[in-house]
Amino acid sequence: MSELVLVLAIPLITSATLALVGHRRYAASINIAGSLLTLLAAALLTVHVISDGPLNVLDEQFFVDPLNVFLIALTALVGFTTSVFSRPYMRIEHDHGKLSSGRLRLYHSMFQMFMCTMLVALSTNNIGILWVAMEAATLATVLLVALYRTPESLEAAWKYFILCGVGIAQALFGTILIYFAAEQVFVHEEGAMLWTHLYAYRTELEPTILSLAFVFMIVGYGTKTGLVPLHNWLPDAHAEGPTPVSAVLSGLLLNVALYAIIRCKVLVDGALNTHFAGNLMMGFGLLTVVVPSFYLSRQKDVKRLFGFSSIEHMGLITFAFGMGGGVASFAGLLHMTVHSLTKSAIFFAVGHAAQMAGTQVIDEIKGLIRRSPTIGWGLMLGTLAILGMPPFGVFTSEFMILTTAIKHYPWATPILLIALGVAFASMFGKVQNMAFGEPTVKPLAHNPALLPVFVHLGLVLILGLWIPPYLSEWFRQAARMVG
Amino acid sequence: MTPAIILSDALGGQLINLCAAIMLLLGFAMLAQRRILSLINLFMLQGAVLFTSTVIVAYTTHQSHLYWSAGLTLTLKVIALPYILHRLIRKLSVKWDVETILNIPTTMLVGIALVVVAFNVAQPISQLSGTIMRATIGIALACVLLSFLMMITRSKAVPQVIAFLAMENGLFFAATSATYGMPMVVELGIALDVMVGMVIFGVFFFQIRQQFDSLDIRHMERIKEE
Numbered sequence: 226m227s228e229l230v231l232v233l234a235i236p237l238i239t240s241a242t243l244a245l246v247g248h249r250r251y252a253a254s255i256n257i258a259g260s261l262l263t264l265l266a267a268a269l270l271t272v273h274v275i276s277d278g279p280l281n282v283l284d285e286q287f288f289v290d291p292l293n294v295f296l297i298a299l300t301a302l303v304g305f306t307t308s309v310f311s312r313p314y315m316r317i318e319h320d321h322g323k324l325s326s327g328r329l330r331l332y333h334s335m336f337q338m339f340m341c342t343m344l345v346a347l348s349t350n351n352i353g354i355l356w357v358a359m360e361a362a363t364l365a366t367v368l369l370v371a372l373y374r375t376p377e378s379l380e381a382a383w384k385y386f387i388l389c390g391v392g393i394a395q396a397l398f399g400t401i402l403i404y405f406a407a408e409q410v411f412v413h414e415e416g417a418m419l420w421t422h423l424y425a426y427r428t429e430l431e432p433t434i435l436s437l438a439f440v441f442m443i444v445g446y447g448t449k450t451g452l453v454p455l456h457n458w459l460p461d462a463h464a465e466g467p468t469p470v471s472a473v474l475s476g477l478l479l480n481v482a483l484y485a486i487i488r489c490k491v492l493v494d495g496a497l498n499t500h501f502a503g504n505l506m507m508g509f510g511l512l513t514v515v516v517p518s519f520y521l522s523r524q525k526d527v528k529r530l531f532g533f534s535s536i537e538h539m540g541l542i543t544f545a546f547g548m549g550g551g552v553a554s555f556a557g558l559l560h561m562t563v564h565s566l567t568k569s570a571i572f573f574a575v576g577h578a579a580q581m582a583g584t585q586v587i588d589e590i591k592g593l594i595r596r597s598p599t600i601g602w603g604l605m606l607g608t609l610a611i612l613g614m615p616p617f618g619v620f621t622s623e624f625m626i627l628t629t630a631i632k633h634y635p636w637a638t639p640i641l642l643i644a645l646g647v648a649f650a651s652m653f654g655k656v657q658n659m660a661f662g663e664p665t666v667k668p669l670a671h672n673p674a675l676l677p678v679f680v681h682l683g684l685v686l687i688l689g690l691w692i693p694p695y696l697s698e699w700f701r702q703a704a705r706m707v708g
Numbered sequence: 709m710t711p712a713i714i715l716s717d718a719l720g721g722q723l724i725n726l727c728a729a730i731m732l733l734l735g736f737a738m739l740a741q742r743r744i745l746s747l748i749n750l751f752m753l754q755g756a757v758l759f760t761s762t763v764i765v766a767y768t769t770h771q772s773h774l775y776w777s778a779g780l781t782l783t784l785k786v787i788a789l790p791y792i793l794h795r796l797i798r799k800l801s802v803k804w805d806v807e808t809i810l811n812i813p814t815t816m817l818v819g820i821a822l823v824v825v826a827f828n829v830a831q832p833i834s835q836l837s838g839t840i841m842r843a844t845i846g847i848a849l850a851c852v853l854l855s856f857l858m859m860i861t862r863s864k865a866v867p868q869v870i871a872f873l874a875m876e877n878g879l880f881f882a883a884t885s886a887t888y889g890m891p892m893v894v895e896l897g898i899a900l901d902v903m904v905g906m907v908i909f910g911v912f913f914f915q916i917r918q919q920f921d922s923l924d925i926r927h928m929e930r931i932k933e934e
Contacts, residue, residue: 357894357898379919409836
């Protein structure tokens, strides 16, 4: 229990500290230290859960089970590596005069606040608090997206704010509906908003209301996940915000929103005993895989390109959970993990590449490998990994998703394959031109911190070759629960 | 020993239905309102009606935690937010009329269609609800959808934000009608989010006007799709 309190309290305290001293030179180090402590606390929590089983603490308001424990660990890990990456990155941005010291303070403080809200959203047992934490995460990231205060970044932030505000209001209505359905069942019992209680009584919940609630939930949290046709905010927010923010948006926030949908699906499946929720998720998922893959080739901005790629992968994961069953859900969880690691690694490399070129326009970035082999190869390998090349972990999860689709939904397989093929064709050529050729880019003023890129890609490689037994056991347990 | 006013269930139910009707009427009024100051006043009025209906439910059903929820509505939606909005308008010195993208009669017709949809969607919920306000769930959903429509049809930043806040009103009304409100900790969290959101909106208004010389969202078309 104390570990969980630490996991939630450290980012909050760090955020408050950075609100005071975030503009000083040592602020970036405090940011790293805070993130490292959070990671250590998350590691302790994970060890605790491995040895003693699921936790249900603080008056049952918080809980940790196989479904969220790995997401908490992943969030803390990517949060830490992003803070390491952001130190030289933000320093260069500051030197280029893109950011004042005051903005830097806002950035550091909001980064930690954002981590805190995501960790609360992941660990809370109360579906109402889950909503509150998601909304708080939106507010924190809106400030981060608008950090540069350029007209474009303000436009992106406003779009993000309005679209996600509307979306998340639908999710609140869905939450109210679930609470309402639970009130009918929990006449003599407290805790009609606690997920564990709802899970215990899921078969008795009123089916019509739950199916209605799920529609509102998938539209609401789906906006935040970037499901087509509610994805409009995502590429803009990724392109206009600072790169560390793009990395945590893609790598973490989308996962958290998807996690909320999955939690809801479990309840709806229990109440309905049909494949209604799954079908809805498959529909949204398939659309979300296909549409962005055709947008990829038209992108001129490198961060928008990878933003669209994130949408596509979220669609793939949603589709996997929609199919359901042990293998597909396992693949969905694995894909969440490897996508998060790979995409944040790519954004780290892309961020520095854009700094070297002084632009985010793909055509004007050339010869990265010649100028800086680590950045160039980091980007190249990351792109190969995200496009599903073996032996990286993305290949494993995509392979599992495709084989399940062939077995149960053969009609969907060609659609998925075409979308993945189109994505490969449009992205690989673009990135190849950026990595090779005569350099147009200049070296960086400060040494970039590129260890995170290779740590992430290394982990993805390991997951592609060998999944540690305790991790696969969690995935199996979580997949059994998700159904 | 008899209390000064005895509110029977029937009378309470009627009063709440009246409040619900006024909520819906205000939703339409906001949809049709062109002037920004009147829009803020309508929003304040909607908050006041929400407050009244919550107090009536609390009184007739003896749900004491609803008084807190009502107090929250009063301080936030009737006093704090309209005050902040008025101040913002003064500081930004926006006096122009609000114009809509669609013309008003069309918007109203779409609004009526939305109300019909809302009642159909809410039907299964109303049948199951045991609360005295079950008839009003459809209206609450209609209020949410009307605010949604307002958000889409407005092109200026301030009306969009008011629509966003009105949507929150509708959601609270839904929560009170369906379940006698949500647990206190959740309502407090939502109120906090709305408050912080409002502060950020306020900061944004100034930034947007500085960058675009206007609060018109249509000027924000810098990001091209390709």
